[in-house]
Amino acid sequence: MLTALWKKAEIVPEDVAEPDISVLGRALKIRGKLDTLGEVHIFGHVVGRINVGRMVLGVGGYVEGDIVAKEVLLCGRFEGRIFAFNVTIAPSAVLKGRVFHHTITVAREAQIEGRMPWRPINFFETLGELPKEI
Amino acid sequence: MFSRDKATDAPATAPVKEVELPARPQEQAAATPIQARPMDHGTSAKTRPASEPSRISSALKVTGQLESEEDIQIDGHIEGDIKARKVVIGAGATVKGTVSGDEVEVSGTVTGKIEAASVTLSKSARMSGDVVHKALQIEKGAYIDGHCRPQGQNEGAGSIPIGKKQSMQ
Numbered sequence: 001m002l003t004a005l006w007k008k009a010e011i012v013p014e015d016v017a018e019p020d021i022s023v024l025g026r027a028l029k030i031r032g033k034l035d036t037l038g039e040v041h042i043f044g045h046v047v048g049r050i051n052v053g054r055m056v057l058g059v060g061g062y063v064e065g066d067i068v069a070k071e072v073l074l075c076g077r078f079e080g081r082i083f084a085f086n087v088t089i090a091p092s093a094v095l096k097g098r099v100f101h102h103t104i105t106v107a108r109e110a111q112i113e114g115r116m117p118w119r120p121i122n123f124f125e126t127l128g129e130l131p132k133e134i
Numbered sequence: 135m136f137s138r139d140k141a142t143d144a145p146a147t148a149p150v151k152e153v154e155l156p157a158r159p160q161e162q163a164a165a166t167p168i169q170a171r172p173m174d175h176g177t178s179a180k181t182r183p184a185s186e187p188s189r190i191s192s193a194l195k196v197t198g199q200l201e202s203e204e205d206i207q208i209d210g211h212i213e214g215d216i217k218a219r220k221v222v223i224g225a226g227a228t229v230k231g232t233v234s235g236d237e238v239e240v241s242g243t244v245t246g247k248i249e250a251a252s253v254t255l256s257k258s259a260r261m262s263g264d265v266v267h268k269a270l271q272i273e274k275g276a277y278i279d280g281h282c283r284p285q286g287q288n289e290g291a292g293s294i295p296i297g298k299k300q301s302m303q
């Protein structure tokens with residue numbers, strides 16, 4: 001299951017503009033719920049619930065709320081809870097809250113306030129909101 | 135001589151370490167690719183220009199309010215209000231709610247209301263609801279069910295609040 005996830009991550013090249021990637025620009029503010037099995041890059045401001053396949057919170061982005069995802073990359077500010085199989089926290093990230101994860105990478109200099117509980121794979125499978133097609 | 139000295143210097147625990155060591159690189163070999171890849175993504179994500187235009191892709195569904203001082207391209211599904219400088223609603227996109235801005239271009243489906251200085255409905259557009267505009271352009275083939283009235287006129291004069299009825303918040 002893990003390997004399948006990684007293979008998928010490999011296939012998607014970062015530099016090529018993927019048509020299925022949603023980008024929320026710096027000036028965009030969203031209050032509500034985001035739902036997709038695809039990828040979302042957030043550079044703006046989101047308050048609410050996010051259910052995605054892969055999420056990138058870019059530098060300068062801010063998210064407040066709950067995130068359910070397969071993969072999360074944090075470079076911006078986040079407040080709330082993350083339920084993600086695989087979490088990466090970059091040096092520029094500022095995080096407050098809880099990160100439920102299966103695998104996590106935290107870069108040096110990231111600011112973290114809160115807990116990062118590990119959960120087995122089946123925890124994410126039974127989350128309901130998590131995309132089933134891992 | 136040298137090698138013997140070293141052998142005697144080394145404590146008895148050395149062989150035990152050696153037994154442990156082969157196991158470790160294997161563990162790391164399995165762990166590092168998992169950790170390394172997201173970090174690569176991290177650097178490339180940071181180098182992306184932060185001023186990238188907003189784009190809601192076809193796979194994304196947003197329930198709630200969207201507000202931006204810049205342009206938004208919508209190809210996904212929105213239930214809620216959109217406010218931006220320029221809103222482009224692509225073919226295949228659906229919006230339930232009020233769309234407002236300086237410029238609104240519709241090729242998809244809008245159920246609700248459009249309020250903008252410049253409104254363009256292309257041939258694939260499907261608009262159910264009122265259009266409040268300064269300049270309106272409707273291409274042949276566009277579907278429109280609702281009132282079109284210029285900005286500044288009396289609000290609510292015969293308008294049907296379809297957006298309020300159908301938007302699910």
